[in-house]
Amino acid sequence: xxxxxxxxxxxxxxxxxxxxxxxxxxxxxxxxxxxxxxxxxxxxxxxxxxxxxxxxxxxxxxxxxxxxxxxxxxxxxxxxxxxxxxxxxxxxxxxxxxxxxxxxxxxxxxxxxxxxxxxxxxxxxxxxxxxxxxxxxxxxxxxxxxxxxxxxxxxxxxxxxxxxxxxxxxxxxxxxxxxxxxxxxxxxxxxxxxxxxxxxxxxxxxxxxxxxxxxxxxxxxxxxxxxxxxxxxxxxxxxxxxxxxxxxxxxxxxxxxxxxxxxxxxxxxxxxxxxxxxxxxxxxxxxxxxxxxxxxxxxxxxxxxxxxxxxxxxxxxxxxxxxxxxxxxxxxxxxxxxxxxxxxxxxxxxxxxxxxxxxxxxxxxxxxxxxxxxxxxxxxxxxxxxxxxxxxxxxxxxxxxxxxxxxxxxxxxxxxxxxxxxxxxxxxxxxxxxxxxxxxxxxxxxxxxxxxxxxxxxxxxxxxxxxxxxxxxxxxxxxxxxxxxxxxxxxxxxxxxxxxxxxxxxxxxxxxxxxxxxxxxxxxxxxxxxxxxxxxxxxxxxxxxxxxxxxxxxxxxxxxxxxxxxxxxxxxxxxxxxxxxxxxxxxxxxxxxxxxxxxxxxxxxxxxxxxxxxxxxxxxxxxxxxxxxxxxxxxxxxxxxxxxxxxxxxxxxxxxxxxxxxxxxxxxxxxxxxxxxxxxxxxxxxxxxxxxxxxxxxxxxxxxxxxxxxxxxxxxxxxxxxxxxxxxxxxxxxxxxxxxxxxxxxxxxxxxxxxxxxxxxxxxxxxxxxxxxxxxxxxxxxxxxxxxxxxxxxxxxxxxxxxxxxxxxxxxxxxxxxxxxxxxxxxxxxxxxxxxxxxxxxxxxxxxxxxxxxxxxxxxxxxxxxxxxxxxxxxxxxxx
Amino acid sequence: xxxxxxxxxxxxxxxxxxxxxxxxxxxxxxxxxxxxxxxxxxxxxxxxxxxxxxxxxxxxxxxx
Numbered sequence: 001x002x003x004x005x006x007x008x009x010x011x012x013x014x015x016x017x018x019x020x021x022x023x024x025x026x027x028x029x030x031x032x033x034x035x036x037x038x039x040x041x042x043x044x045x046x047x048x049x050x051x052x053x054x055x056x057x058x059x060x061x062x063x064x065x066x067x068x069x070x071x072x073x074x075x076x077x078x079x080x081x082x083x084x085x086x087x088x089x090x091x092x093x094x095x096x097x098x099x100x101x102x103x104x105x106x107x108x109x110x111x112x113x114x115x116x117x118x119x120x121x122x123x124x125x126x127x128x129x130x131x132x133x134x135x136x137x138x139x140x141x142x143x144x145x146x147x148x149x150x151x152x153x154x155x156x157x158x159x160x161x162x163x164x165x166x167x168x169x170x171x172x173x174x175x176x177x178x179x180x181x182x183x184x185x186x187x188x189x190x191x192x193x194x195x196x197x198x199x200x201x202x203x204x205x206x207x208x209x210x211x212x213x214x215x216x217x218x219x220x221x222x223x224x225x226x227x228x229x230x231x232x233x234x235x236x237x238x239x240x241x242x243x244x245x246x247x248x249x250x251x252x253x254x255x256x257x258x259x260x261x262x263x264x265x266x267x268x269x270x271x272x273x274x275x276x277x278x279x280x281x282x283x284x285x286x287x288x289x290x291x292x293x294x295x296x297x298x299x300x301x302x303x304x305x306x307x308x309x310x311x312x313x314x315x316x317x318x319x320x321x322x323x324x325x326x327x328x329x330x331x332x333x334x335x336x337x338x339x340x341x342x343x344x345x346x347x348x349x350x351x352x353x354x355x356x357x358x359x360x361x362x363x364x365x366x367x368x369x370x371x372x373x374x375x376x377x378x379x380x381x382x383x384x385x386x387x388x389x390x391x392x393x394x395x396x397x398x399x400x401x402x403x404x405x406x407x408x409x410x411x412x413x414x415x416x417x418x419x420x421x422x423x424x425x426x427x428x429x430x431x432x433x434x435x436x437x438x439x440x441x442x443x444x445x446x447x448x449x450x451x452x453x454x455x456x457x458x459x460x461x462x463x464x465x466x467x468x469x470x471x472x473x474x475x476x477x478x479x480x481x482x483x484x485x486x487x488x489x490x491x492x493x494x495x496x497x498x499x500x501x502x503x504x505x506x507x508x509x510x511x512x513x514x515x516x517x518x519x520x521x522x523x524x525x526x527x528x529x530x531x532x533x534x535x536x537x538x539x540x541x542x543x544x545x546x547x548x549x550x551x552x553x554x555x556x557x558x559x560x561x562x563x564x565x566x567x568x569x570x571x572x573x574x575x576x577x578x579x580x581x582x583x584x585x586x587x588x589x590x591x592x593x594x595x596x597x598x599x600x601x602x603x604x605x606x607x608x609x610x611x612x613x614x615x616x617x618x619x620x621x622x623x624x625x626x627x628x629x630x631x632x633x634x635x636x637x638x639x640x641x642x643x644x645x646x647x648x649x650x651x652x653x654x655x656x657x658x659x660x661x662x663x664x665x666x667x668x669x670x671x672x673x674x675x676x677x678x679x680x681x682x683x684x685x686x687x688x689x690x691x692x693x694x695x696x697x698x699x700x701x702x703x704x705x706x707x708x709x710x711x712x713x714x715x716x717x718x719x720x721x722x723x724x725x726x727x728x729x730x731x732x733x734x735x736x737x738x739x740x741x742x743x744x745x746x747x748x749x750x751x752x753x754x755x756x757x758x759x760x761x762x763x764x765x766x767x768x769x770x771x772x773x774x775x776x777x778x779x780x781x782x783x784x785x786x787x788x789x790x791x792x793x794x795x796x797x798x799x800x801x802x803x804x805x806x807x808x809x810x811x812x813x814x815x816x817x818x819x820x821x822x823x824x825x826x827x828x829x830x831x832x833x834x835x836x837x838x839x840x841x842x843x844x845x846x847x848x849x850x851x852x853x854x855x856x857x858x859x860x861x862x863x864x865x866x867x868x869x870x871x872x873x874x875x876x877x878x879x880x
Numbered sequence: 881x882x883x884x885x886x887x888x889x890x891x892x893x894x895x896x897x898x899x900x901x902x903x904x905x906x907x908x909x910x911x912x913x914x915x916x917x918x919x920x921x922x923x924x925x926x927x928x929x930x931x932x933x934x935x936x937x938x939x940x941x942x943x944x
Contacts, residue, residue, distance in 0.1 A: 042920075042923070044921050044922060149929070176924075176929055177925070178926065179926065179933070183900035184900075195920050195922060196920045196921065196922060197920065
């Protein structure tokens with residue numbers, strides 16, 4: 001387990017200078033906003049948003065949770081980790097379980113975690129900290145929210161706002177209006193906004209600031225000119241004050257020049273301020289402007305000066321000097337260790353440094369990357385290396401620390417980093433490409449993932465085992481060849497196994513290849529190894545997969561037991577999302593046992609979890625389809641149709657829709673049960689043109705089984721038998737009893753009753769061991785007939801499960817034809833006359849007529865035209 | 881201040897919730913026009929950022 005190193009400076013309310021302009025009107029408005037859910041302070045840079053709220057909240061007799069956001073918080077996982085840390089600064093016991101969830105190898109989506117976060121917020125008690133005032137609320141302040149651009153986080157914040165417990169007051173500081181449905185909050189009077197117009201310094205405030213605090217003694221006229229020119233902009237006034245500090249009598253000249261200038265206020269003022277600094281201060285400002293956060297050691301490192309030998313002011317004194325002189329250096333903690341420049345000021349300094357010396361910027365950033373690396377701040381090191389376009393160093397860092405990084409599950413961060421690499425570089429870095437590919441895949445962006453995996457493909461043999469396995473697995477589940485996958489699985493199986501993750505991947509590969517015995521073998525090994533390693537999180541992931549693999553093998557009792565134990569062991573609500581897979585397996589098991597109630601319970605739990613994650617996964621679509629099957633079996637055919645359509649809708653939202661053909665196989669089964677053979681046949685003809693991609697959620701046997709059913713429905717008995725014999729010969733899987741049962745029906749249709757009985761006995765033997773009833777019930781009335789003739793003890797226990805009085809729509813049934821009848825019908829369908837038929841089949845015309853009458857009766861039609869139409873409707877002979 | 885923001889893509893009215901205060905109309909060329917009262921620069925940038933997050937192509941921003 002690895003926790004991301006949290007920067008304590010981000011969750012510390014910014015320390016304030018002793019002397020600030022009081023802003024009583026604004027404070028009063030903030031104080032009165034007790035009935036508002038949200039306080040939004042929105043204004044462009046330099047209007048004093050942070051200062052205002054820090055100043056006001058410092059005077060509040062209630063808990064203040066502060067979080068200063070930065071661009072790296074665009075990862076929902078990291079965002080949540082910091083949000084919780086900010087609250088923990090006031091309530092140390094808060095959200096510990098959620099933090100544990102965030103450290104899972106593949107943490108759940110933010111939407112899944114938020115409800116539990118809201119529940120815990122609701123239990124917070126403001127008075128436990130504030131003491132006397134029972135009505136006190138807790139301030140949750142997010143500074144620099146404009147740096148968040150990830151829509152998942154915006155959605156999360158919208159959810160938080162909608163469900164905000166009454167004792168929490170959310171305060172957001174941003175340069176631009178966040179997309180949080182502000183209109184609705186305004187309309188319901190739940191929003192206090194402080195905007196540019198509110199934050200502007202009035203003439204009186206400007207006077208207090210310039211004359212009392214900065215000690216300038218300017219005339220009212222000069223102040224008024226400054227105020228007009230800067231439009232009450234705090235940063236502008238502060239820069240002006242700095243520029244004026246040493247001007248003495250020239251102050252007036254400067255103000256007049258300034259007011260008369262058309263140049264951008266900021267450029268003008270920064271130039272003035274810099275020009276007045278001694279050279280060493282000026283250099284220091286420009287060079288350290290590349291740093292997002294700075295302390296004296298980091299400054300020494302990037303300036304390559306040693307604190308003890310340096311003749312000039314050491315960085316420590318320099319920082320103290322800048323902070324004291326209001327040079328836009330803000331302390332980030334109470335002890336004066338970490339600082340940052342005001343964002344606006346840093347941007348201007350950086351632009352100036354780049355203009356003076358283009359290479360200086362990247363040289364300084366490279367040094368910052370090295371320093372952070374030495375300190376173990378890997379994310380910062382990677383950020384600086386990428387900023388410096390030092391791709392080799394960034395790659396080196398990513399490769400060395402990939403395990404830690406990917407375990408944190410911050411896939412959004414990985415994607416941001418990916419976007420900063422040039423494509424040419426990634427083409428030479430297979431390990432990086434695989435990891436980035438995995439991150440995109442996890443986020444459902446398979447098109448990009450596939451491109452990245454293709455980059456790594458030529459280097460496949462040079463990758464470490466677990467990574468090449470992962471690559472092979474991903475490539476296989478994205479329409480590549482199975483032969484290659486098989487080759488890699490064989491090679492990997494012969495290597496010494498030290499990595500439980502590699503073992504579980506090997507298990508999953510074998511499952512895709514259709515080898516369920518081997519899949520369970522490797523997954524069990526993975527489980528044992530992870531237990532020996534004591535890696536709880538890996539063990540959890542492996543257990544969730546193992547349950548499914550046991551089910552795929554057809555070991556229902558074993559799978560059931562494991563799934564129940566897993567659910568009991570990982571019962572915390574925060575782990576619920578991981579248990580999704582376990583609920584699907586249980587749903588399937590109970591369907592096999594015909595316990596529709598339990599099956600529905602587990603499937604609905606899964607659907608709830610998957611829907612809440614707001615993420616259309618294969619799980620959501622396959623589970624909805626499974627529920628459709630449950631409903632079909634329990635006699636709610638209409639609901640089954642609706643659910644099936646919904647499941648297919650989910651699958652269509654995949655990009656590309658690789659799960660679609662698999663789901664449609666279940667749909668085909670539903671059609672067949674309703675006698676819509678023609679629809680099913682047309683679907684199959686379409687399918688043959690589409691590529692089939694292996695699925696995590698379906699076994700390859702399922703496809704062959706449905707195809708065999710379709711063939712049988714079309715009376716193509718021999719072709720069906722050929723497939724079913726193939727299916728029953730391979731290693732046993734979930735579908736083996738169904739395959740034998742269908743084979744029995746096919747043999748029966750063939751007229752081979754001894755083979756039919758043999759197949760039925762095998763099906764019953766296999767099914768009895770695991771109490772599997774669904775494979776027989778799903779085959780309906782023909783199977784019921786066959787079972788009544790069987791003396792197998794399990795057959796007798798199955799019979800009561802069939803519907804008592806089966807009301808069949810005769811029109812939807814495919815009649816049983818004799819081979820000769822089939823020949824005649826085929827020729828009718830092809831448009832031949834009676835005479836032609838008689839000639840072709842060497843029959844007497846009267847015999848042909850007799851056959852035709854029998855056919856009309858079996859097809860429930862009156863004439864030849866209707867017979868042809870009915871043949872097409874039933875999908876007969878469409879292959880000719 | 882009333883702004884008129886034109887983007888290249890055709891946005892249907894389902895996007896109305898994305899752009900709270902703005903009315904969505906379409907031009908004959910198939911572009912989309914977002915028009916409405918935006919009180920200050922922070923509000924305007926908020927709208928522009930939403931356009932960026934949706935991957936829209938900005939054609940023009942006018943104060944009318």
